[in-house]
Amino acid sequence: MxxxxxxxxxxxxxxxxxxxxxxxxxxxxxxxxxxxxxxxxxxxxxxxxxxxxxxxxxxxxxxxxxxxxxxxxxxxxxxxxxxxxxxxxxxxxxxxxxxxxxxIPPSPTSQLSAILELKSGVGGSESSLFLENLLRMYVRLANVRRWGVEVSTNSNEGGGVKDATVEVRGEGAYDALKWESGVHRVQRVPATEASGRVHTSTVAAIVLPLVEETNNPAEELFKMEDVKVEVMRARGAGGQHVNKTESAVRLTHVPTGITVSMQDERSQHQNRRRAFTVLRSRLMDQKITRDIAERRATRQNLVRTADRSEKIRTYNYPQERVTDHRIGLTLKNLSSCLEGDGLEDFIDALQKDHAESVLEEMLGDA
CATH class of the missing domain: 1.20.58 (Methane Monooxygenase Hydroxylase; Chain G, domain 1)
Structure with missing residues (x-):
């Protein structure tokens, strides 16, 4: 006490x-x-x-x-x-x-929305198909929590989605989804596998705080003179809107070397807006990570829940189970998880584990 x-x-x-x-x-x-x-x-x-x-x-x-x-x-x-x-x-x-x-101190990011970036990894077309499953899972979770969702995707020629960017707008979105950063692994038999052998594929997820210009002025995160803006023709598989106008935008934040390219929208104005949104989010993410590092410089568990190259969760189809490797939680709720509802069980458990860790640190410093 x-x-x-x-x-x-x-x-x-x-x-x-x-x-x-x-x-x-x-x-x-x-x-x-x-x-x-x-x-x-x-x-x-x-x-x-x-x-x-x-x-x-x-x-x-x-x-x-x-x-x-x-x-x-x-x-x-x-x-x-x-x-x-x-x-x-x-x-x-x-x-x-x-x-x-x-x-437990109130979260300084509790009001922030989130940007979720998904990229296919090991497994070729099977990875892209699994990415499509994860994308649907996150969209359904957002619908359950009544968050706004804006999705941008690049399709894979062999089927599925090669990569996706999801803007999730709503109070608490970032604090809930930040635990999803890392490598997601799937174990299942691909539809094209004749021998019934289980394949392993991966998808990498990165969750960034979504910083709107109206809520957090750009001047607090960067100066416009530090941003190099380039426009170019969009590259793609074809279509009447590709290679006709210079609609693609690339931003480079010179002090940090962060580069953002955007060509998903048809107009340069839309791509520019989304590129600056992503740049703000990446700079805010960098700031949050830096603040955590400064506060926990002497703690060995600094990157336990923040390492984006770490395998964080496995989805095993044959056994209908999902395992979160950070907290050792395994649930037989694969179908429910992929529908978005069951994912909340993992988010709640991760938030509870984090709260307990914070409390332990407070007691250790008292």
């Missing part, structure tokens, strides 16, 4: 520093950015204060009940025993479940 006590003391200090607490007065009279920030922090810690008050109240009641356990009146003792058990259970729930959850 040491960390909780420390947080409550910080909240008390913040409360004494805030000039105005009434939200209506805030909009009319408060001009201090620092005060606005303090009030926001107070608002965020209200549930923690409520849990602390409940903890103190329950502990006091428990102490009062202890004195009644030896009461000479048998009926009073029986009531005290029952009340003691109820209060003990409530205190245990507060300490083991409620408080630890509230101690």
């Amino acid at each position: 040491h960390i909780l006590d420390k947080r409550i003391q910080e909240r008390t200090r913040l409360s004494s520093e805030v000039q105005f607490t009434d939200s209506e007065k805030l909009s009319e009279e408060m001009s201090s950015t620092a005060d606005v920030l303090r009030l926001k922090q107070l608002k965020e810690t209200e549930p923690l204060q409520a849990a602390w008050d409940e903890y103190v109240r329950t502990r006091e009641l428990l102490e009062e009940t202890n004195s009644l356990l030896d009461d000479p009146d048998e009926s009073m003792r029986a009531m005290a025993v029952e009340e003691h058990q109820t209060l003990t259970n409530s205190l245990t729930t507060l300490i083991e479940s409620t408080v630890p959850t509230l101690l």
Whole structure:
């Protein structure tokens, strides 16, 4: 309870520093950015204060009940025993479940949408076919969570999808999907395999925070003079819109060397907009990764959930199972997972594992 006590003391200090607490007065009279920030922090810690008050109240009641356990009146003792058990259970729930959850700092990226990039890997056409399965899985998950989806794909000549870019717009999209970065492996018998032999194919996924220009000004991430813009003719398999106009756009962020090419749309304006969106997202991703590295420079598990070359999940069709290798979770829910619903089981488990890791680090630093 040491960390909780420390947080409550910080909240008390913040409360004494805030000039105005009434939200209506805030909009009319408060001009201090620092005060606005303090009030926001107070608002965020209200549930923690409520849990602390409940903890103190329950502990006091428990102490009062202890004195009644030896009461000479048998009926009073029986009531005290029952009340003691109820209060003990409530205190245990507060300490083991409620408080630890509230101690986890709010995610700084909780409001961000996401860009999901899928690229076929080992396995040729089978990899492209599996990528198409994963793409459908993520689109269905987005529909379940009522997120907006915009998909751009490049088809593979042998069938399936060679690569895809998915813009997922909605609160919490990035925090949920960021766990999908890495190598996804599928084990199944291809439709063209006459001997029934199981093949292994892979698809690489990269999830970036989607940073809209209106929500996060470009100047905070890059300066326009640092971006080299090139236009060229789109390249493709053919069609009346290919090689007729200079619609493709390539951006190069000179300080970092990050390059973004976009030719999926038919107009240069659309490709330019999407290219800058991807550039912002990659720069924001780089910033988030850098911040994590600075905070955990001495931790050995720095890249455990962020290494995009790591095999993170296996989808085994013959056994109808899905295994997440980062947390050792195996579920017999392949069909449900590919429909989007079952994927939530893995996302929830990964988020819980992350929260527990954060709490362990907090306790270690306390």
